[in-house]
Amino acid sequence: MKISTLYTLFQECSGVTTDSRKIVPDILYIALRGEKFNGNEFAAEALRTGALYAVIDDPAYDQPENDKIILVEDSLKTLQELASYHRKALGTTIIGITGTNGKTTTKELIAAVLSGSYRVLYTQGNLYNHIGVPLTLLQLTPQHQLAVIEMGASHPGEIRTLADIADPDCGLITNVGKAHLEGFSSFEGVIRTKGELYEYLREKKGSTVFIHHENSYLMDRAQRLNAIYYGTEEDLYVNGRITGSSPYLSFEWKAGREGAHHPRETRLIGAYNFENALAAITIGRYFDVEPHKINEALSGYTPTNNRSQLTETVKNKLILDAYNANPTSMKAALTNFKIMNAPRKMVILGDMKELGEDSHEEHQKIVSLLEDSQFERVILVGGNFCQTENSYECYNTTEKTLRALETASPEGYLILIKGSNSMHLTQVTNHL
DSSP states (O other): OOHHHHHHHHTTSSOEESOGGGOOTTOEEEOOBOSSOBGGGGHHHHHHTTOSEEEEOOGGGOOTTOTTEEEOSOHHHHHHHHHHHHHHHHTOEEEEEEOSSSHHHHHHHHHHHHHTTSOEEEOOTTOOSTTHHHHHHTTOOTTOOEEEEEOOOSSTTHHHHHHHHHOOSEEEEOOOOSOOHHHHSSHHHHHHHHTHHHHHHHHSTTOEEEEETTOHHHHTTOTTSOEEEEESSTTSSEEEEEEEESSEEEEEEESTTTSOOEEEEEEEESGGGHHHHHHHHHHHHHTTOOHHHHHHHHHHOOOOTTSSEEEEOSSOEEEEEOSOOOHHHHHHHHHHHHHSOOSSEEEEEEOOOSOGGGHHHHHHHHHHHHHHHTOSEEEEESHHHHTSOOOSEEESSHHHHHHHHHHSOOOSOEEEEEOOGGGOGGGGGGGO
């Protein structure tokens, strides 16, 4: 079936899903396959429970007499082509965002800033891969004026694929750092892959990129781009300086050299969020959002999903940053934590995943940074940290860590908790 024909059917539907457990009346069900599942098996059930049409790519589940079942060669490719067709049909202005660290927080800040003046669609949860980006784009309606589409990657070529689908008009790379080295093979591989967004926008007439002026890796790749810069230098489109971080980030910003100064207090933890906030301000100003609306959005934003969340228990104050971890974000979190004002500091760090052959070296570097920081108590969690040379409490599993905290429960500390999501370090908060 031609995509244009399928698009006509899609317009009859209430939406799209690839999850047979989330069928609502008149939805379009697209059956995907994975290593451990075959969505084709549930196509007939999806129709029985309310789906208007079901797209499949396994002839074994086709019913030629049933015009509600649509057989295609590749359901995933069809999903992506349908999303691209829909995006182009509506013509919504798309802002693509990627980066090693901070892209989710930055995406949410951008959406918050823009939503005060526009009807904005933006990526929800972890829908930033080859399935999530199409599903997000298919939520676009004629009422949306802007869309902020987050793009993630763990292998070369993935950002280019997502850019081909989303066809962004503007782009932002938050930064590049050491993450998913197992998939990228090297740090240079990370830089090249994130830079695929620049490559796409360089080829697209009339596109714009927003670049952190102090990031040398990004600046090196800014040639022949229609670029707008932000940072600390006064001549930049948006510039600012940090005025406080104890523990919440405070700063002031202005547009250009002569712009008015705007002091701002936020609910963001850590100085490393300063450039994320500046990125959101820059995009807000580019789309003519009034400064007072930008400021309201920045002050009103509260991080969620275990990203730099400050919570207080009966015994301690916790900075929970356990959604993800890589060498770059771990170093930034520790460096920021070191300068925070607190009489007693403790850190609980979990393994950083997907670092491949660089894993031992990168974990050892974090241990060296800890030694220089001289925190009162340090707990390392996971096999990678336990294989390093260190003098700290070290437990192979989170379960063993919980037992240790039951035995020696800390009290009166400011505690940083950071590690890869698969380490499940959120569990330790119940013992703090």
